[in-house]
Amino acid sequence: MKAAIFTILAFFALSAQAHFRLLYPEPRGPFVADREPLFCGGYDNATTNRTTFPLSNGFFRIRQGHADWAGSVLISVAPNPSTFDDFASGGENQFARLWANESKTGNFCIPLDLSSTGIAGVADGANVTIQVVLTGGDGQLYQCADLTLSSTFTVPADLQATCVNQTADDHSSHGSNSTNSTTGGSSAGSGSLGNVEQRPLIAALAVGVFGALLGLL
Numbered sequence: 001m002k003a004a005i006f007t008i009l010a011f012f013a014l015s016a017q018a019h020f021r022l023l024y025p026e027p028r029g030p031f032v033a034d035r036e037p038l039f040c041g042g043y044d045n046a047t048t049n050r051t052t053f054p055l056s057n058g059f060f061r062i063r064q065g066h067a068d069w070a071g072s073v074l075i076s077v078a079p080n081p082s083t084f085d086d087f088a089s090g091g092e093n094q095f096a097r098l099w100a101n102e103s104k105t106g107n108f109c110i111p112l113d114l115s116s117t118g119i120a121g122v123a124d125g126a127n128v129t130i131q132v133v134l135t136g137g138d139g140q141l142y143q144c145a146d147l148t149l150s151s152t153f154t155v156p157a158d159l160q161a162t163c164v165n166q167t168a169d170d171h172s173s174h175g176s177n178s179t180n181s182t183t184g185g186s187s188a189g190s191g192s193l194g195n196v197e198q199r200p201l202i203a204a205l206a207v208g209v210f211g212a213l214l215g216l217l
C-alpha cells in the first residue's frame, strides 16, 4: 500500500509540473504557469538586459513535465516584438527551427544554430527574440528570450556543461540515470521519434491510481 501511495504522489507531482520551463537562455521574466499559454508566457515587451547568444552553434534548454509533445522555435528581428505578427514574415511563422516530436519528459538541450536560418537581420550584433512554442497536452505554451547575437561569443564552460538530455522515460523516480540519452532506459530501440509507449504507461499508472484509491476508501 505504501508503494501505491507513492505512485499516487508521483502521478500528481508529474501532473503539477506539466508546463515547460525555458532554462536557457533566460526568459523575459519569472515563470508564471497560468500565463504560459499567452504570447511570450505573458511578457509582452522585450527586456533591456538581453542575453548575449552565439550566432552559430547555440543551444537552448527546457524542462518538460508532460509526455508526448512537440516544440519549435520562432524568431523575430523586431526591436520589441510584442505580438505574434512580429514573429511572422509575409503572413507565415518565421521559424528558427522546427523540432522533432518527443514522447518523453525531462530536461532537453536542443541545438539552435541561428546563422543557418538564412533569415534577414539574423546577424552578428543584432537584437533578436526567440519564442519557444510547445504543444503537449496543455495546448500551446510560450516562452521568449531576448538576445543579442555575437559571432565571437562562446557559451561559458559551466553553461555548456549543463547541455545534456535527461529523460524520465520510466517512472521509477530517483536513482534512474539516463543522462545523455533520449533513447536509453526502458525503451531501447524505439528511438526519440514516434515512441508511443508512454501512453499505455500513463494509462497503466492511472488505473493504478484508481485501483489504489478504491483500496483506500
Ligand SMILES: *[C@@H]1O[C@H](CO)[C@@H](O)[C@H](O)[C@H]1NC(C)=O
Binding pocket: 044, 045, 080, 082
Ligand atoms: C509594453 O510596450 C507597450 C508598447 O509596445 C506599452 O504600451 C506598455 O506600457 C509596455 N508595458 C510595460 C510593462 O512596459
Ligand SMILES: *[C@@H]1O[C@H](CO)[C@@H](O)[C@H](O)[C@H]1NC(C)=O
Binding pocket: 047, 048, 049, 050, 125, 126, 127, 148
Ligand atoms: C540592442 O538592445 C540593447 C538593449 O535594449 C540596446 O542597448 C542596443 O542599442 C540594441 N542594439 C541594436 C543594434 O539595436
Ligand SMILES: *[C@@H]1O[C@H](CO)[C@@H](O)[C@H](O)[C@H]1NC(C)=O
Binding pocket: 026, 047, 049, 050, 051
Ligand atoms: C535582467 O534583469 C533582471 C532584473 O535585475 C534579472 O532578474 C534577470 O535575471 C536579468 N536577465 C538577464 C538575461 O540577465
Ligand SMILES: *[C@@H]1O[C@H](CO)[C@@H](O)[C@H](O)[C@H]1NC(C)=O
Binding pocket: 069, 070, 101, 135
Ligand atoms: C508532431 O506534433 C505536431 C503538433 O502536435 C503534429 O501536428 C505533427 O503531426 C507531429 N508530427 C509527427 C511526425 O508526429
Ligand SMILES: *[C@@H]1O[C@H](CO)[C@@H](O)[C@H](O)[C@H]1NC(C)=O
Binding pocket: 100, 102, 108, 109, 110, 111, 163, 164, 165, 180, 182, 192
Ligand atoms: C536532446 O534531444 C534532442 C531531441 O529531442 C536532440 O535534438 C538533441 O540533440 C539532444 N541533445 C543532446 C545534448 O544530446
Ligand SMILES: *[C@@H]1O[C@H](CO)[C@@H](O)[C@H](O)[C@H]1NC(C)=O
Binding pocket: 175, 176, 177, 179
Ligand atoms: C548519472 O550519470 C552521470 C554521468 O555518468 C554522473 O555524473 C552522475 O553522478 C550520475 N548520477 C546518478 C544519480 O547516478
Ligand SMILES: *[C@@H]1O[C@H](CO)[C@@H](O)[C@H](O)[C@H]1NC(C)=O
Binding pocket: 177, 178, 179, 180
Ligand atoms: C555520456 O556520454 C559520455 C560521452 O559521450 C560518456 O563518456 C558517458 O559515459 C555517458 N554517460 C552515460 C550515463 O551514459
